[in-house]
Amino acid sequence: MHIGPPQVMGVLNVTPDSFSDGGRFLDHAAAIDHGLRLVADGARWVDVGGESTRPGADPVPADEELRRVVPVVEALAGAGVDVSIDTRKPEVAEAAVAAGARMVNDVSAQLAGVAAATGAAFVAMHMRGDPRTMQRGPTYGDVVTDVRDFLVARAEAAAAAGVREVWIDPGIGFGKSLAHNLALLANLDVLVATGYPVLVGASRKTMIGTLAARADRSDVVPPAGDRLAGSVTTAAWAFQAGVAMVRAHEVAATLLAAEAVLAAAGGRQDLEESTSWHR
Numbered sequence: 001m002h003i004g005p006p007q008v009m010g011v012l013n014v015t016p017d018s019f020s021d022g023g024r025f026l027d028h029a030a031a032i033d034h035g036l037r038l039v040a041d042g043a044r045w046v047d048v049g050g051e052s053t054r055p056g057a058d059p060v061p062a063d064e065e066l067r068r069v070v071p072v073v074e075a076l077a078g079a080g081v082d083v084s085i086d087t088r089k090p091e092v093a094e095a096a097v098a099a100g101a102r103m104v105n106d107v108s109a110q111l112a113g114v115a116a117a118t119g120a121a122f123v124a125m126h127m128r129g130d131p132r133t134m135q136r137g138p139t140y141g142d143v144v145t146d147v148r149d150f151l152v153a154r155a156e157a158a159a160a161a162g163v164r165e166v167w168i169d170p171g172i173g174f175g176k177s178l179a180h181n182l183a184l185l186a187n188l189d190v191l192v193a194t195g196y197p198v199l200v201g202a203s204r205k206t207m208i209g210t211l212a213a214r215a216d217r218s219d220v221v222p223p224a225g226d227r228l229a230g231s232v233t234t235a236a237w238a239f240q241a242g243v244a245m246v247r248a249h250e251v252a253a254t255l256l257a258a259e260a261v262l263a264a265a266g267g268r269q270d271l272e273e274s275t276s277w278h279r
């Protein structure tokens with residue numbers, strides 16, 4: 001089990017079309033303000049992305065992605081924020097690191113070379129196919145083993161290439177049915193047992209909307225911005241399974257849920273002692 005403090009990577013999409021916050025932070029000043037807010041709320045990292053990878057999304061040309069993210073990365077890093085760059089393009093990762101980003105979060109798990117060359121940390125995420133096609137009937141032998149084996153192979157290659165800090169992420173919603181996502185969440189210990197720190201991003205995703213519709217028996221899927229309860233509950237579940245970091249939109253609520261579940265799990269002796277007089 002991961003016994004360090006729970007870490008949250010705050011989501012900052014500088015895009016017009018992200019499923020969760022598209023259009024809200026396309027303006028650089030609004031994006032920088034929101035990044036600072038995420039840190040004030042307790043984010044360990046701010047994950048800046050300039051290309052939506054939601055199912056069906058079209059790719060964004062590199063010059064447009066650069067125009068979106070580089071000034072935001074520069075401003076946040078300049079303010080002392082630990083910035084992660086969420087990209088699949090080597091030129092964007094390189095420019096972002098030059099502008100001060102210290103982690104390359106790569107949903108295609110291909111950019112270990114950039115991380116190795118620049119000294120940045122690296123997140124290898126699992127995705128089946130690419131965003132345009134990934135939700136068209138994904139199939140696996142055993143999804144947990146397939147994802148674990150893929151991630152370990154990518155992580156080992158990254159470490160061998162000289163990356164100093166390698167994270168793995170099962171890629172919730174990236175080429176996965178609801179059953180695949182739930183199997184991965186039920187077996188996070190298999191990923192934790194690899195020894196690589198694990199990152200999980202389920203915040204506001206379709207699976208959370210589907211479960212919300214099921215829970216209130218309405219069959220109405222709430223909009224992405226209205227999926228807080230399922231998002232923080234899933235984050236808490238991930239933390240108690242030993243996941244080191246969760247990628248989330250609502251940072252303060254996610255950290256609160258993490259504190260509660262880790263205290264209840266007995267993982268926070270310090271907290272227990274200081275509050276032992278509570279009824």
Ligand code: HH2
Pocket residue numbers: 011013015017018019020021049051052053054086105106107123125169171172199200201202247
């Ligand atoms: N999910 C998204 C984007 N990047 N990176 C990691 N490591 N793990 C994830 O689960 C993950 C990710 C998709 O979410 P979001 O950025 O909110 O939306 P969009 O892709 O539409 O911009």
